[in-house]
Amino acid sequence: MTVASHHLEPSSAIITSLLDTDAYKLHMQQAVFHQYPDVDVVAEFHCRSQEDLRPYFDEVMEQISHLCQLQFQAEELNYLAKLPFFKSDYIEYLTSFRFQQSNIEVRQDGEQLAITIRGKWLDVILWEVPLLAIISEIRGRSRYPQASVEQACQHLHHKLAQLKQSAPDLDLSGFSLIDFGTRRRFSKAVQASIVDQLIEHFPQFDGTSNYYLAFKKGLKPVGTQAHEWFQAHQQLAGELADSQQLALHTWIKEYPDTLGIALTDCINMDAFLRDFTPTLANTFIGLRHDSGDPIEWGEKAIAHYQKLGIDPSSKVLVFSDGLSLTKAIEIYQHFAHRVQTSFGIGTKLTCDIPNVDSLNIVLKLTACQGKPVAKISDEPGKSMCRDEDYLKALKQAFHLAS
Numbered sequence: 001m002t003v004a005s006h007h008l009e010p011s012s013a014i015i016t017s018l019l020d021t022d023a024y025k026l027h028m029q030q031a032v033f034h035q036y037p038d039v040d041v042v043a044e045f046h047c048r049s050q051e052d053l054r055p056y057f058d059e060v061m062e063q064i065s066h067l068c069q070l071q072f073q074a075e076e077l078n079y080l081a082k083l084p085f086f087k088s089d090y091i092e093y094l095t096s097f098r099f100q101q102s103n104i105e106v107r108q109d110g111e112q113l114a115i116t117i118r119g120k121w122l123d124v125i126l127w128e129v130p131l132l133a134i135i136s137e138i139r140g141r142s143r144y145p146q147a148s149v150e151q152a153c154q155h156l157h158h159k160l161a162q163l164k165q166s167a168p169d170l171d172l173s174g175f176s177l178i179d180f181g182t183r184r185r186f187s188k189a190v191q192a193s194i195v196d197q198l199i200e201h202f203p204q205f206d207g208t209s210n211y212y213l214a215f216k217k218g219l220k221p222v223g224t225q226a227h228e229w230f231q232a233h234q235q236l237a238g239e240l241a242d243s244q245q246l247a248l249h250t251w252i253k254e255y256p257d258t259l260g261i262a263l264t265d266c267i268n269m270d271a272f273l274r275d276f277t278p279t280l281a282n283t284f285i286g287l288r289h290d291s292g293d294p295i296e297w298g299e300k301a302i303a304h305y306q307k308l309g310i311d312p313s314s315k316v317l318v319f320s321d322g323l324s325l326t327k328a329i330e331i332y333q334h335f336a337h338r339v340q341t342s343f344g345i346g347t348k349l350t351c352d353i354p355n356v357d358s359l360n361i362v363l364k365l366t367a368c369q370g371k372p373v374a375k376i377s378d379e380p381g382k383s384m385c386r387d388e389d390y391l392k393a394l395k396q397a398f399h400l401a402s
Helices: 023-035 054-067 074-081 088-095 128-143 149-166 188-201 211-217 227-233 240-254 269-275 278-283 294-307 325-335 388-397
Strands: 040-047 104-107 114-120 177-179 205-208 261-263 286-289 316-319 340-345 361-368
Touching (some): 023 211, 023 227, 023 240, 054 128, 074 088, 074 211, 188 205, 188 211, 205 211, 227 240, 240 269, 240 388, 269 294, 286 294, 294 316
Parallel strands (some): 316 340
Antiparallel strands (some): 040 361
16 A cells, blocks of 8 residues: 655654664664665564554554655764764665655554565664654544643652652662653653653663664663564574574674673573573673563573673663563662663653553564564563464474473
8 A cells, every 4th residue: 555645744743853763773774784685574563452543544644654754864874973883884874764655554454553564674674663653642642632741741750759758768879771662652742851851850860762862862872682683583594493593693793892782582581591602691791681570581691691600790681571660670679789780661651641551562573585483572472473383383493382
C-alpha cells in the first residue's frame, strides 16, 4: 500500500529530527553499513496490549509521509562525528539517508493495525523507534486528550519525594539512571520535560538513549545493540549454533574499544553464557538484562564471571526490562558493592501519568535473507516467531527443551 503524500503543519509533526531515535539504532546501523550492507530483512509490528490501533491509520500514514521527508542536519552530523563511536564513511552515508516509503506497508484490513517493513537491513533498521513513538503519541493524544506534560512532571516529583521519604538514608552514590523512554513515550514533549526534571532534581540521572536529547541537552548517549543484531545472525552464520558467537565477535570487530555491553536474552541467559567465552567476557565491559527475573539473571552473570576468574566488580550489569524507579532501586541494593549497575527506565518514566494506560508495542525482525529468525527470551510472553519448525530447530541448536 503506497502512502499518500501529506503535508503536515510543522507544529503537528511528531518526529522533526532523525536524531530523535535510540542510540543503539545508529550504533547497529553503522555495524550493518560496514559488515552487512546487502543483507535483506523483514520486520513486523506487534501490539502486545489488547487495544485496537486501526482507528489511527490515517494519522499514522500522515506522520510516516512526513518522516520520509526528513534528513540529518549538518549540526547533527557534526555532533555525531565528534563521538568516539562513529567513522567518517558512515557519517558521509547519513548525509543522504532518507526513510523510503517503498519499504513500509501499513494495513488496517485485519483485526489490528498491521505494519511490515521490508528491504535492506541498512534501510529497515532505523524505522522502529520513530514509528513506535509516532503510534504511541497519536494514540495518547486521542485516548487521553486531558493528560498533560505538567501531570507527568508532577507524578515524577511525587515518586522522587516518596523515594526520599521511604528510604532517607539510602546510599545512591553508585546508582545510575538512564532514560530509555523514546519508543513508548506518551509524547515527545513529555519525554523532554521528564529529562529536564531529572537533570535538575535527580543527581543520579546519567544519560539518555535518545540521540536528539543527548545532543540538545549535553547528555551522555547510551545504547549498544538490540535483539535484531542477534536474530539476523541466525541466518548469517553457517550453523545456527554459531550465530550468537558470530554476533558478539562481529560487534567487537566494529567496536573494539567502545559500546561494550552485550544483550543476553535473544535465546536465553543460560544459552548466552555457554557462548560467553573467557575472551568475550574479558572484552565486553558488561551485560544487559531485558527479560526474566533480574535478580536471578544478575546472580548468574556474577557466578559466570567468578568461574572465569574475572572480578565481577570490574563489570557493569545494565537492567532495562519494564523497570520502575522503585524496582531499579531494589535491584541496585541487592547487587551493591558486588558489581556495577545501571538502570534504563523507559515507559515508567516517559508514559507514567495517573489514569493513563501505557501501550505495549514492538517492532521485531521476523526474517533475514528470506529465511525466518526468532527471539526466544527469558520470558515466554516476549518470544516471537512465525515459524514453528524454525523455532524447534533454534531450540535444538541451543540445547533448549521444546
